[in-house]
Amino acid sequence: MLEYFPLVVLLPLIGFLVNGIHYRKMPNTAAAIIGTSAVLIPFFITLGSLTAYHPMSNNAPHLFTLLPWIHAGAFQVDFAYQVDQLSLYMTLIITGIGSLIHIYSAGYMHGDGGFNRFFAYLNLFIFSMLNLVLADNLVLMFLGWEGVGVCSYLLIGFDYHKTSAANAGMKAFITNRIGDVGFAVGIILTYWYLGSVKYVDIMAAMPAAIPFKEIINYVALAFFIGAIGKSAQIPLYVWLPDAMAGPTPVSALIHAATMVTAGVFMIARLNPIFLAADITSNYIAITGAVTAFFAATIGLFQTDIKKVLAYSTVSQLGYMFLAMGVGAYEAGMFHLMTHAFFKALMFLGSGSVIHAMHHEQDMRNMGNLKGYMKITWITFMIGTLAISGIPPFSGFFSKDLILEKAFGHHGIGHVIWAIGLAGAFCTAFYMFRLVFLTFYGKERIDHHVKEHLHESPWTITLPLVILAIGAAGAGLIQMPHLFFGGTHFLTDYFKPIFAPGREIVEGAWKITAEPHHMSESTELILLVVSICVALTGIILSYFVFQIKQSVPPSDEGFKGFPKVVYNKYYVDEIYEATIIKPLIRMSDWLSASVDKALIDGLVVGVGKFFMHISEIFRKIQTGIVGDYALSIVIGTIAILVVLLYGGF
Amino acid sequence: MQTYISGIPLNYYLSLAGILFSIGVLGVLTRRNAVIIFMAVELMLNSVNLVFIAFSKVLSIINGEVIVFFVMAIAAAEAGVGLAIVIAIHRQKKTSNVDEINLLKW
Numbered sequence: 001m002l003e004y005f006p007l008v009v010l011l012p013l014i015g016f017l018v019n020g021i022h023y024r025k026m027p028n029t030a031a032a033i034i035g036t037s038a039v040l041i042p043f044f045i046t047l048g049s050l051t052a053y054h055p056m057s058n059n060a061p062h063l064f065t066l067l068p069w070i071h072a073g074a075f076q077v078d079f080a081y082q083v084d085q086l087s088l089y090m091t092l093i094i095t096g097i098g099s100l101i102h103i104y105s106a107g108y109m110h111g112d113g114g115f116n117r118f119f120a121y122l123n124l125f126i127f128s129m130l131n132l133v134l135a136d137n138l139v140l141m142f143l144g145w146e147g148v149g150v151c152s153y154l155l156i157g158f159d160y161h162k163t164s165a166a167n168a169g170m171k172a173f174i175t176n177r178i179g180d181v182g183f184a185v186g187i188i189l190t191y192w193y194l195g196s197v198k199y200v201d202i203m204a205a206m207p208a209a210i211p212f213k214e215i216i217n218y219v220a221l222a223f224f225i226g227a228i229g230k231s232a233q234i235p236l237y238v239w240l241p242d243a244m245a246g247p248t249p250v251s252a253l254i255h256a257a258t259m260v261t262a263g264v265f266m267i268a269r270l271n272p273i274f275l276a277a278d279i280t281s282n283y284i285a286i287t288g289a290v291t292a293f294f295a296a297t298i299g300l301f302q303t304d305i306k307k308v309l310a311y312s313t314v315s316q317l318g319y320m321f322l323a324m325g326v327g328a329y330e331a332g333m334f335h336l337m338t339h340a341f342f343k344a345l346m347f348l349g350s351g352s353v354i355h356a357m358h359h360e361q362d363m364r365n366m367g368n369l370k371g372y373m374k375i376t377w378i379t380f381m382i383g384t385l386a387i388s389g390i391p392p393f394s395g396f397f398s399k400d401l402i403l404e405k406a407f408g409h410h411g412i413g414h415v416i417w418a419i420g421l422a423g424a425f426c427t428a429f430y431m432f433r434l435v436f437l438t439f440y441g442k443e444r445i446d447h448h449v450k451e452h453l454h455e456s457p458w459t460i461t462l463p464l465v466i467l468a469i470g471a472a473g474a475g476l477i478q479m480p481h482l483f484f485g486g487t488h489f490l491t492d493y494f495k496p497i498f499a500p501g502r503e504i505v506e507g508a509w510k511i512t513a514e515p516h517h518m519s520e521s522t523e524l525i526l527l528v529v530s531i532c533v534a535l536t537g538i539i540l541s542y543f544v545f546q547i548k549q550s551v552p553p554s555d556e557g558f559k560g561f562p563k564v565v566y567n568k569y570y571v572d573e574i575y576e577a578t579i580i581k582p583l584i585r586m587s588d589w590l591s592a593s594v595d596k597a598l599i600d601g602l603v604v605g606v607g608k609f610f611m612h613i614s615e616i617f618r619k620i621q622t623g624i625v626g627d628y629a630l631s632i633v634i635g636t637i638a639i640l641v642v643l644l645y646g647g648f
Numbered sequence: 649m650q651t652y653i654s655g656i657p658l659n660y661y662l663s664l665a666g667i668l669f670s671i672g673v674l675g676v677l678t679r680r681n682a683v684i685i686f687m688a689v690e691l692m693l694n695s696v697n698l699v700f701i702a703f704s705k706v707l708s709i710i711n712g713e714v715i716v717f718f719v720m721a722i723a724a725a726e727a728g729v730g731l732a733i734v735i736a737i738h739r740q741k742k743t744s745n746v747d748e749i750n751l752l753k754w
Contacts, residue, residue: 623753
């Protein structure tokens with residue numbers, strides 16, 4: 001099956017081209033079928049390739065080249081791809097969840113004027129994302145990285161006639177650019193010191209590259225800045241909540257399940273660099289923990305159903321970075337996968353609600369929807385239980401693994417564990433707040449909306465059901481000892497990816513990065529503590545929103561601290577005042593003084609000078625043949641005189 | 649050094665060529681009618697041809713005579729093209745006076 005693997009990359013591109021070129025004439029059904037099969041077929045090819053690759057015993061990546069790209073002396077970059085455990089894992093998530101969301105979109109976007117355009121963009125996104133994860137070198141990964149950024153921009157601003165959506169798209173794009181500078185610097189440093197951008201060559205060159213070891217913290221930091229932008233961490237997370245202006249399937253696919261996890265994937269891909277960079281790794285862990293907690297607190301008071309989920313995504317991404325920072329790469333990748341399931345599920349669930357409510361997103365105008373939309377309600381409950389960390393749902397196992405590894409981390413381990421736990425408490429609280437406000441309690445629904453309230457069509461509910469199965473069961477592949485003796489499928493699966501990096505760092509570079517081993521009793525205590533914390537959050541939420549039936553006040557009704565949180569700690573306003581406004585003022589000044597006065601003055605001045613000169617000299621061109629003939633004769637005589645008497 | 653061609657000194661040929669050339673130049677500069685200017689140009693060409701022939705004979709080198717054939721051939725072609733242009737312009741502007749055809753100017 002591996003010989004068909006190039007199709008995995010090519011089919012979404014073909015889908016994009018077909019739908020993109022014919023988007024005016026194509027019937028909507030045809031566009032949906034082409035778009036969906038361009039992702040579904042690659043999913044099955046990937047499944048087949050996974051078996052053919054024998055991931056549990058194979059250590060050598062499968063490499064193939066589609067096209068030559070840049071050949072400049074020693075700098076060789078091709079459209080070349082690397083199939084190994086990590087890229088297969090990501091490809092399965094992208095194409096699997098991607099196909100479900102394509103099916104969902106066929107129902108959700110039904111009747112939208114931009115239906116075909118939407119499917120073309122989605123396929124382009126899948127193509128870029130696959131380039132990102134399957135590339136065998138950093139430059140192609142960067143191409144995918146920028147490609148998903150463009151698609152994100154296009155899809156956030158999908159309703160481009162709405163100014164808010166167009167602005168949100170620009171905000172996402174510009175914020176990402178800041179991070180991308182870091183990524184580019186990282187690539188340049190890597191090439192400068194190791195002489196290649198191919199992962200295989202990087203791994204081979206690292207053990208002997210002692211100068212590279214000296215600056216490893218800066219290299220890792222540069223890459224991490226790229227990850228901060230793409231994966232919405234403090235301080236560049238501000239674009240992700242605004243990105244909810246895009247259609248809900250986009251939020252589910254790009255801004256929850258796949259693109260925003262690209263930063264986590266990058267760290268996993270470059271694991272030896274990050275493992276050796278101890279200072280940067282600590283910084284990553286702290287950033288992750290603080291983001292996880294900070295974003296969760298903002299989620300506590302939001303009233304827009306998608307905004308809650310957006311901050312929840314930022315928070316969950318924080319957990320992944322926490323895991324990457326403490327060197328628990330399997331745990332991070334594990335949470336990436338479970339999060340993709342349950343967060344895509346909840347976004348699609350919220351989309352189902354929004355669809356049924358005729359684009360009402362404010363939870364203050366919902367309530368008691370469980371009777372109207374049974375499938376949406378049950379699947380959403382499963383997702384909520386998974387994210388809150390209730391066993392045996394998937395989120396519990398991945399989040400608990402992260403917190404356990406954080407606790408075992410030397411130095412700052414206990415502190416970040418505590419912050420992570422506080423975040424978990426907030427998560428359980430705000431997620432059940434969302435459920436109680438939406439599906440339970442008093443009906444606060446508008447009369448006109450209520451008349452049309454119904455469960456969504458099968459294209460919407462089918463993906464919900466499949467994702468719910470994943471969100472419930474995906475955690476079983478990696479369980480602690482206390483659950484039936486435990487499973488460690490994922491640790492074994494990722495061994496060929498993470499073990500060589502550990503060998504380089506500990507063997508060749510003599511940096512010890514082994515986390516503490518903890519006793520089973522400590523493990524048990526940690527487990528019980530995190531379950532208790534999650535349950536406390538749920539019970540508190542039940543008490544406030546189910547028993548007391550409290551409903552968030554109107555926008556002006558927030559007072560004191562909740563008001564600050566409801567307004568997202570005024571972070572956007574602070575950025576506006578401290579960075580954006582001064583930048584704009586400086587740009588205005590530069591534009592007026594340097595650009596308009598100096599540069600334009602110089603250029604226009606040169607032009608004007610020659611214009612005035614030419615006013616005089618162009619009069620020579622009379623248009624009368626006789627004048628020209630006379631000039632020729634005079635010129636010839638002058639030359640003759642010079643030749644005869646000039647002494648040449 | 650005095651050389652003769654058929655009993656006539658070389659200087660005579662050269663003087664005749666110079667006189668013909670000057671007449672040609674004056675014709676080009678002073679006349680207004682395009683056809684007459686063409687004739688003057690032909691006169692200049694032929695004066696140069698005379699110089700070529702004269703030196704070819706004196707120095708006993710065939711090259712000069714060969715060049716003269718080329719000049720004549722090209723002059724014929726040039727006259728054909730030139731007259732065609734003059735006729736085309738005449739149809740448009742009802743004139744062949746070069747002073748009135750001055751569109752290509754500043």
